[in-house]
Amino acid sequence: MKQLLLTVLAISCVAFLFLGNMYWKERTTLVASEEKTAETVEDTSTEETTEPQKEESEEEGREGIDSLISNWPEEAQVHFKDLMENGETYKIAIVGSPALGETENGWAPQLKEKILSELDNQVEVEIFQSGVTSIEFINGEEADKVLAYEPDLVLLEPFSLTDNSNQVGSVQNHESILMFLRILKETNEDSVLLLQPPHPLEGATYYPQQIEALEEFAEEESISYLDHWTSWPDDETLGDYLIESQDTPNEKGHDIWAEYLMDYFINQ
Template sequence: MKQFLLVVLAIACGAVLIMGNLYWQERTAITKTESKPDTQASSKEKPAKEKGKKKAEETELTANWPKTAKAVYKKKVKNGDPFNIVILGSPALGASEGGWAPQLKESLLSAYDDTIEVTIHEWDTTSVEFVNGTNVDTVLEETPDLVLWEPFTLVDNSNGVGPLQNHDSILIFNRELYEVNDKATLILQPPHPIEDATYYPANVDELKTFAKEEDIPYLDHWSEWPEDDTLSEYLIEDQDTPNAKGYTLWNDYLVDYFIAD
């Protein structure tokens, strides 16, 4: 009888041990299954937060831009489309010689990465020849979102094109720009200052006044240039373009505007 009871007790103990082991394995499997989604969610949330932070930083860089340009840029970033910037003007841009335009392009691409595209168009022409020729079509075919234009003011002055003709050319271009992209922004700026000029400074003053009257953003980088004899240190000998020092001064002004701290 005792042997029988011992056998039954041994069988019962074994059954308890087996059932306990099976229960523990089941609970462990459930715990692992429940914790797995949390790990996946964490791995997904981190990149999303980092992406959102990057977009916020890119938007803050445009703090100085005109309202329409900022809104279009923000929308394009959201949609994954590049914001198209065109830098346009005379040989004062220094497009082929390390001037301010290629320097600014490099800075913009570095700051905004692939959220923008930057194209430089430089022509030695008057404003009238520009709007009446094929070069204007080359610019408009790109459907720019923002055009930074030095409207050939110094070239016009040297070739007998007066301020009124210059301003009419700007209005024609702005109207045609609106026709290809009604959300585009035109920003004007003067060429570089020169020494011992008589009519040219007055032409630039009229350009500034015209821009204000037409509600066209105007970047007055002349405030950064010397007003004394040291101006010659920033220009090449014939004063047609700035030199390396002048290009750096001009570029620094534009970088501060287009890439806010």
């Protein structure tokens, strides 16, 4: 009888150890499985969270650009965004007479700095300043330099004041603009031309008529015209914004001109 009890006890111990071992293995496997599943869910959740955030960030960036360039002609906006999507830069050329103030922190350098600071690596900006008439511009190397740059947008101050001082009439001035526009389109069919007048003069009579004709010409030819004259004084204080000879603006005049154009090119 004693021997039988010992045998039963031994068998019970073996069974208990076996069942305990099986339970431990199952429990360990279950815990490991749960941890792996949790890690998988966490990884998936992280990926699902990161991707929408990236897409949202890119979308916000595009919307920001759309807002900044919303004043531009429609075709310029479309071409800019196409180039941006392809990782290419949009080229802007600022062209005109010494009234640009290229070497003296004039409106052109100020505008260039503003555009580059807001649109960063999406754009290139070059200034092409020449002390020539419109006829000399279109027939000389000055126009060739601009065209060789292959700009996507040209902001042209079409030498109207220089023409006025050198007896070049409005008809010749307008013909020169049309010739330049035609060659510009041949160079880059997606390019856009913007026209603007030079600065106003104090006490002038014939010159304002030339500028009025320039604006009418732009409207007839469906060329965008930026009338910054609306930002200048129209009384005797105008002289305070020009150098003594009135050939170019002074610092105050450049600031007025620059502010108008910066508001146009960068809509904030």
